[in-house]
Amino acid sequence: LENIIKQDPVLQRGRRWAFQSREERADTGVWKHLYVDKLQADLGVTDVKEREYLRDAAAAHEGYVLGLHFGMIIPTIKNQASEEQQKKWLPMAESMRMIATYAQTELGHGTFIRGLETTATYDPKTEEFILNTPTLSAIKYWPGGLGKTVNHCVLMAQLFTEGVSRGIHMFMVQVRDLDSHLPLPGIEIGDIGPKFGFEEMDNGYLKIDNVRIPRENMLMKYSKVLKDGTYQQPPSDKLAYGSMVLLRCSITASVAKCLAEACVISIRYSAVRRQTEISPGGEEAQILDYQTQQYHLFPLLATSFAMQFAGNFIDDFYREKYPDIAKGRFDFLPQLHAMSAGLKAFSAWTCSAGVETCRQCCGGHGYSHASGLPKIYVDCTPACTYEGENMVLMLQVARFLMKEYSKLMNGQPLSSVVQFLKCDLTMKSCMAEEVALKCLVLAYQHRVTRLVADAANCIQDIIGEGKSQQEAWNSCTVRLFWAARAFCHAFVVENFVNTVSEKHLDEKTREVLTSLCRLYGVHGIITNLGEFIQDDFFNSEQIQILSHTLTVLLREIRPNAVALVDAYDFPDTVLQSCLGRFDGQVYQALYDYAKSSPLNEKEVLDSYYKYIKPAQMPNKELFSRL
């Protein structure tokens, strides 16, 4: 598939991503998206992973301007619209007669959905909803593609029927004319302007002033409003969760991929780059041979594997448990919710910070768009915010942990992912010279257990002082966050250990992956040592073993480092990095990048004639002209 892409003449068109203006990027984003869709159809590629490889190879940097339409709106119609509605809308959406996005976030409201201010008030006389963004802070802001691309949106709004607020519901709203593409009356709509990244995407704003839509435009698979305005509740609140959780589950794998790309670039470059003679007069050393460089990069390489495996886990977990949930069996929902929220937040923070570290490890050249790294960072970091702000999600994980802890206190059975909370906190670590994986896992589980108990005690203490449950919670959120973070970390370590222990691995692969797994575990302990040793879980000899093992592992991984990043097998067209090229011709590529800079199209810039030359004149005629 990648070879087909490499040879496709249409895809070779246009300037390098870094050289394009925002307008060009928005333009390129659209045609590449449509072209790749067509390629996939022509080639008959239907497998999800294969489609992703193909899209990456063809348009890794262009973003998916229509991604929300195909990836989120069509599934939402399938999951939330009645059969009749589906019959009407699905063909329109699939043929792109209707292009839609998901309009949830408002200027003043994000993760807390109940706070949305947009209203949909049912008028039984005309059998219509009257839509409004009644305040400045109610204006929809951020939805991808809303500004210029779409002609419809699925609007999240507070439903009012019979004078009563019924909570947030979804409405299909046409915003632009299907032929002229001009905004409809009562609709003010546009792009929200330049951002850190995602320049190709016309994230939009939408102001609605008394727009009427027919009753049939409320998505009515579960909740319903009858002609006379009677409201029928959904069988369960939990059914709306589905697509949000699915999207969240996909984030861990996608941020892991960002970190993997950054590791490929920075590790390959560190094998090419030389700096400082290691002994006086000798050759300058590859910077990858410096222990400090290894100390920054190898734990991130290990993290990229750890997060990839965690992403696989949560994808599988979702696929395994979701059918039950869709059938109304909610036993696994709390665990699925906690794991998807926690892994999303933990992986997004870890991977986006890791990408920045990789960039800094490439020195000055990392700062150039020639490295490809700034682009990876700005693509990755929004994952900390979208689909649930990370800290809010972490506190949802903490809430799950507190519930489980109170089950533990009451002698009730625990959910499968937190069985270890039963462990004995007075036990000491089994860590010895060989740094057994089992002892690493136990250390992380011990840390969670202590921090969970600590957070629970914090809450109890404050309740004991006569404060409300709510006040106590709010006074302990830092400790709750520590507990939740430790829980996610422990899970990722355990899952990594499980993955390297799988039977089907050949022994050579297992050996290398085990080094990485051990490094991930040891580095995490050293970096967060205080949380592990406050209760003397490790003795000082064990701490020495771990510190020492850290540098031993760096040395152990060094000979395999380049092979490990090559194993990711990203084509150069995906990385688009002068530093991360497979052939190592870094300096030639940087030189070529410079020569083709758009600023070099003119030998002398206009500013020379307009400003600099006049400023050189003794009479400074420039300033009379400005």
Added chain:
Amino acid sequence: LENIIKQDPVLQRGRRWAFQSREERADTGVWKHLYVDKLQADLGVTDVKEREYLRDAAAAHEGYVLGLHFGMIIPTIKNQASEEQQKKWLPMAESMRMIATYAQTELGHGTFIRGLETTATYDPKTEEFILNTPTLSAIKYWPGGLGKTVNHCVLMAQLFTEGVSRGIHMFMVQVRDLDSHLPLPGIEIGDIGPKFGFEEMDNGYLKIDNVRIPRENMLMKYSKVLKDGTYQQPPSDKLAYGSMVLLRCSITASVAKCLAEACVISIRYSAVRRQTEISPGGEEAQILDYQTQQYHLFPLLATSFAMQFAGNFIDDFYREKYPDIAKGRFDFLPQLHAMSAGLKAFSAWTCSAGVETCRQCCGGHGYSHASGLPKIYVDCTPACTYEGENMVLMLQVARFLMKEYSKLMNGQPLSSVVQFLKCDLTMKSCMAEEVALKCLVLAYQHRVTRLVADAANCIQDIIGEGKSQQEAWNSCTVRLFWAARAFCHAFVVENFVNTVSEKHLDEKTREVLTSLCRLYGVHGIITNLGEFIQDDFFNSEQIQILSHTLTVLLREIRPNAVALVDAYDFPDTVLQSCLGRFDGQVYQALYDYAKSSPLNEKEVLDSYYKYIKPAQMPNKELFSRL
């Protein structure tokens, strides 16, 4: 001064920074720079700080395209050129007939200056130097303004005379014609292309092919090449240090300012933004009231003060000690070198990571250029690399510490900044309920002392195994880095404590600053707890006190948080942030930002007609056209 700027009609011209293309930014950068220079001259502003305030108010976002010419080249001519050379070049430089930059970094060579490959070979027959960039990796790459703006550069090159390499020296090289501004023969020169930030700056590349310059163009204040090629050494190698150290000393204050700006924006926004009802059905809370938000932002607010004070210290230290050094008395040079390197690296890492945390604390809106935060980050983060790569500098600090440690072992007197290394490592912390500042300082000093001894032992152990000094050093750089980092951290804490203890402070100010100082100290301990407690320096009760004090301090600072950021008194024109406005009208500003997005200049984008409309047709005529 700021009011004059606000009312100046010329400065109001042009589009908002975020809406400009790279070409516009490069253009704006030049004229604003020249215009502000003229304003400063007309107003007779000569004080360094006042000039900075004025420039910030007028052109905070535009960068200083000519900054290196005025800030670095003119001082370099004064410090490194002979009197005769100064007489020739200074008037040319001051009138801008000559515009120059400093050409040091090469494609393959950065911080390790001795590795530079560019050559200047003296030819006594013609009394000229022959300049060459003999390899791909020798091409000059990155110097600011080199691409399009300058007509000269101060070239760093390996000098060869009488067939012998004489090390790196400086040469004044003309690169473009003074009238046509076209490159001279043998010179290939241009912009290096788009980067993460600094778009207005034409960082350049320079390839030199057998260019001859007269003997008089070597900067000859110290080293000299006589007509016959005889080389005269400088009286001391150390004299060349001066301007590099000066620039480094200025970085701590400048990254502290970046963090301060980010704190102003994120704390003001957190007082406006509301999310999630704190009790069911109640009003949504200001996000600044959430403990987790305080936990992220208040330690950074404290850090911004800590780093500002550290910046003041190192500036004063330089000004106090440099005159001696210039006279050839080098007693303080090792300390000045270590402190300037360490504070530069420590502050650049801390502040640039802090800016990103501030951005993430603003949720989705932080990601928009409307917040002003992405721009602050990309302006700040290169400080981790330029003027000495951070990790390299940290290891230079470590080398200083190892020398001092060996003095300690040999009973010799220690430099003033490391007197505390004499402390008794078996002593335990004096920390008690009131968290005395003195006990905080001692804790940080204890940590350094332990880590310094630990690194020294690491080296000794490996030498004991029969390895060379060099090998031993290279095997212990991670521990050396930990020691150096802890040293910088301890210094910043101690300097903060000294500052809040100054007699001239009024008591109310001292009280508030003391809370911040205590928070800085306590938060640093909790975040790096492992390094403090490995030897049981704190007992478990003391750890509990510190954890508890952390949240107490957050609560204590909350009522003063907005006043503290207002105290920085940055005008809105400097912040250019919809979120950080003094008047709090965040949502109106975001709405206005969106409405004025350049993408909204056309109601329907060309891509709609070119791609989307054809793609909607059943025959998909689009694809035959692409």
